Amino acid sequence: MKAWFKSGAPWVWLTAGAVSISIIMVVGLLLLIAVKGLEHFWPAQVAEIHYTQQDGERVRLIGEVVSQEQVPRQRLLDRGYTLPEGSASVTRSLFKVGNRDFFGADFLWVVTPLIHDTHYPKELMVIERREWGDFYGYLKSVKEQDRVVAVGKNTWRVLQQRMARANELYARIKAIEEDDIGAINYKLEQLRLRRRALELEGEPAPQAYAEIEVREAELQRNYATIQKELNELYQQIRRDSLTAEMADGQVVEIPLEKVVRAYRPNGMGIGEKSRFYATKLTEFVTEDPREANTEGGIFPAIFGTVMMVLIMSVIVTPFGVVAAVYLREYAQQxxxxxxxxxxxxxxxGVPSIVYGVFGLGFFVYFLGGNVDRWFFPEALPAPTFGTPGLLWASLTLAILTMPVVIVATEEGLSRIPRSIREGSLALGATRAETLWRTVLPMAVPAMMTGLILAVARAAGEVAPLMMVGVVKLAPSLPLDGNFPFLHLDRKFMHLGFHIYDVGFQSPNVEAARPLVYATALLLVLIIVALNLAAIMIRNRLREKYRAAET
Known part of the structure; x- marks a missing residue:
């Protein structure tokens, strides 16, 4: 045994065990996030139960069982519940009853022993709405301008047809408002700034003013035409509605313009549920958020995260490489x-929040404020670059990750044999040519390693971004069809901040919890994808210069 310890084998096994435990913990965490996040999109069974409330009143409830937990029996007795004899602990379920605009809350704790009967009618309907969350109930009729057009067996088929029409109209309205009207408003604002610039110059320019007025009149005519079309679409989409019966027997009317989809999960087969799951998952990745970020998709956050990381990479790589080359190749040690x-x-090792404070003070207030005074005086006092935005967030993270790139590049330069440099110089190349054509290409894998580490850290940072550009909900993407197309001054959404906002700032925590897991999983996948792309480039370059290194 003593000889075995002296051989060092126990420490090898101890190290291997620690690595194995770490891998198991990481894989387990990812599996937990994946299961908790991805199960949210599967259509759950909707139950109708008869339940005795705390005050003894018997009611009917409709909804989904979200989770269950064990609570001490005495605690419920102290709160006034009347429970049958049993064990010391009682199961209670978190029941999603929906209909928040009528009931005041989406979720309700239900004590399992007080449930009298549970069944799952195939006619139970779930309506996913654009406002107020999900609605649970029974479909009664479909209306067109207060006139009933379907009741009975054909009601569900008519509802699906009318809902497809309403969703198509909604998509057209959204495209007109965001693209056409958005472009006109942007151009009108540019003309306003141009007129203000002429006023600040103080020189008479009647021809320029006339051109601005002509262009404004043309845009106003286009706006009037588009607005007329928009009003007609609004009249069409407001035509249809449905009536549904809630758990308490009340029949309510819901306009189809407020409905995203309606489905009956209890009557769906595996194929239908799979198609529904794929649709919901696609919507989560490609659509904009709704309901204070607790519904809909997270595409703006995905776009903002990837865009910020790409801009940060473009900034940090050349500066980090130049600094490393100077320290290793030119500076006198x-x-x-x-x-x-x-x-x-x-x-x-500096905390990231310190970089956020620095970015806010130096980039936003100092640089951005001076840029506004020098180049955008016509927009003042409204700031253009003197406010948090995509550019300042990218620069802040570039400074935060630059030490990683510098150290990794220096390590790569130090591993290149001195004989390669001397051979290049002996063949007549200058020092600059040796560096550019021989040394730097061989150090590219090390540069890419630094970039990989920088991307991994930057994509997950949240604290500094809260000060220099990230917002809860961005009205428009930093990239659009308006010149100059990439708007570095705009605020943007970020997956890390989205997780924080939905998980800790949401007014409906229970509804937002599954989206926290799903967004966290997506953030991990994006970081992995960016790193894999950089690793593939690094490996190709390493193979290319392997012969030179040996």
Whole structure:
């Protein structure tokens, strides 16, 4: 045994065990996130139960069982519940009853022993609405301008047809409002700024003013035409509605313009549920959020995260590489360079919120404020770049991740044999040509390693972004069809901040919880995809220069 310890084998097994446990914990965490997030999109069974409330009144409830937990029996007795004899603990279920605009809350705790009967009628309907969350009930009729057009057996088929029409009209209205009217408003704002710039110059320019007025009149005519079409679409979409019976027997009317979809999960087969699941998952990735980010999709957050990481990578890579090349290839090694390296290493350990404060003070207020005074005086006092935005967020994260790129690039440069440099110089190449054509290409895999680490850290940062550009809901994407197409001054959404906002700032925590898991899973997948792309590029470059390294 003593010889075995001296051989070092126990420490090898201990290290292997620690690595195995770490891998199991990481895989387990990812599986937990995946299961909790992805199961949200599967159409759950909807139950109708008869239940005795705390005050003894017997009621009918319709909804979904979200989760269950064990609570002490005495606690419920102390709260006034009348329970049958049993064990010391009682099961209670979190029941999603929906209909928040009528009942005041989406969720209700139901004590299982007080449920008298449970059944799952195939006629039970779930309506996913654009406002007020889900609606549960029984379909009664379909109306067209207050006139009943379907009741009885054909009601569901007529509802699906009318709902498809309403969703098509809604998509057209949304496209007109966001694209056509948005473009006109943007152009009108640019003309307003141009007129203001002429006023600030103080020189007479009647021809320029006349051109602006002609262009404004043309845009106003286009706007009037589009607005007329929009009003007609609104009249068409408001034509149809449905009536449904809730759990308490009340019959309510719901306009189809407020409905995303209606489905009957209890009557759906595996194929129908699978198609529904794929549709919901696609919507989650491609659509805009609704209901304070607790419904709909997260495409703006995905777009903002990827765009910010790409811009950050374009900024941090050249600056980090240039700094590393100077420190390794040109700077005279001495006390000053050692101090600089120590400072670079220490910067990697500075809390990220400090970078956020620096970015807000230097980039936003100082640089952005001066840019506004020098180049956008016509927009003042409304800031253009003197406010948090995509550019300042990318620059802040570039500074945050630059130490990683510098250290990784320096390590790569130090591993290149001195004989390669000397051979290049002996063949007549200058020092700059040796660096550019020989040394840097061989160090590219190390640069890519630094970039991979930078991307992994930057994509998950939240604290500094809250100060320099990230918002809860961005009205428009930083990239659109209006010149200059990429608007670096705009605020944007981010997956990390979206997780924080939905998980801790949502007014409906229970409804938002599954989306927290789903968004976290998506953020991990995006980071993995970005890293895999960089790793593939690095491996190709490493194979290309392997012969030179040997």
């Amino acid at each position: 001495g006390l000053l360079i050692r101090i600089i390296r120590i400072a670079v290493n220490n910067l990697a």
